[in-house]
Amino acid sequence: MANYSVEPMTIRILYFAALRDALGRSEEELSVPAGVGTIQELQAFLADRGDVWQALRSGRNVRAARNQRMAQPSEPIMPGDEIAFFPPVTGG
Amino acid sequence: MSVSVQQADFDVGAETAALAAGDFEVGAVATFVGLVRRGGNEVSAMTLEHYPGMTEKALAEIVEQAARRWQLLAVRVIHRFGRLEPGERIVFVGVASAHRGEAFAACEFIMDYLKTRAPFWKREETPRGARWVDARESDDGAASRWDDVDMRR
Numbered sequence: 001m002a003n004y005s006v007e008p009m010t011i012r013i014l015y016f017a018a019l020r021d022a023l024g025r026s027e028e029e030l031s032v033p034a035g036v037g038t039i040q041e042l043q044a045f046l047a048d049r050g051d052v053w054q055a056l057r058s059g060r061n062v063r064a065a066r067n068q069r070m071a072q073p074s075e076p077i078m079p080g081d082e083i084a085f086f087p088p089v090t091g092g
Numbered sequence: 093m094s095v096s097v098q099q100a101d102f103d104v105g106a107e108t109a110a111l112a113a114g115d116f117e118v119g120a121v122a123t124f125v126g127l128v129r130r131g132g133n134e135v136s137a138m139t140l141e142h143y144p145g146m147t148e149k150a151l152a153e154i155v156e157q158a159a160r161r162w163q164l165l166a167v168r169v170i171h172r173f174g175r176l177e178p179g180e181r182i183v184f185v186g187v188a189s190a191h192r193g194e195a196f197a198a199c200e201f202i203m204d205y206l207k208t209r210a211p212f213w214k215r216e217e218t219p220r221g222a223r224w225v226d227a228r229e230s231d232d233g234a235a236s237r238w239d240d241v242d243m244r245r
Contacts, residue, residue: 014143017141017215065146068149069146084143086213087226089209090207090212090225090228091183091210091212091213092126092171092183092212
């Protein structure tokens with residue numbers, strides 16, 4: 001059976017450290033638009049907001065986590081995910 | 093095997109003693125303590141930010157990886173967050189094992205992995221204002237040197 005009513009995919013996005021400062025926000029809920037299925041695609045979608053969001057352009061040294069685990073750019077996004085974007089870590 | 097992410101300071105002596113307490117198979121305890129460095133007169137304080145939830149998981153994962161590589165009898169990792177001044181303790185890594193080889197190696201491995209995989213970020217206060225600390229490539233190098241090394245000795 002075809003699935004006629006597709007639930008909109010809602011995710012939570014967190015931003016940390018210098019990236020959060022640049023964006024001026026620490027988190028948001030997002031209904032993910034069609035065509036955005038991976039971390040990389042989400043990052044590109046957010047960067048397309050322009051202005052300060054250009055900080056998320058690929059090549060800007062942004063790291064990502066999906067559900068609190070480090071994630072590769074190609075990792076798929078699922079409904080209800082917690083996605084985080086942040087600069088390379090500097091603990092210790 | 094235990095991991096804490098906390099604002100409070102820790103007692104190095106008590107943590108070190110606890111690693112071997114009651115286990116007479118422990119022949120070696122290696123510990124590392126990381127401190128806030130002033131760097132000339134550059135840094136008056138630093139604030140450590142973390143990702144609550146993920147940070148604890150990442151540290152636990154690193155400890156599990158160490159325990160798969162070496163025969164460890166106890167591991168303790170404590171990492172602080174919040175505002176810290178020069179001389180204050182940031183991180184404690186303690187490893188207990190039968191022999192020193194495992195203890196030294198696992199302690200260093202945990203620190204190297206922590207530096208590149210645990211979500212912490214440092215913001216320094218300097219005479220010219222506050223700045224986020226950039227990640228260092230040498231930290232990636234330190235972590236990757238463990239990639240093809242089977243250290244079980």
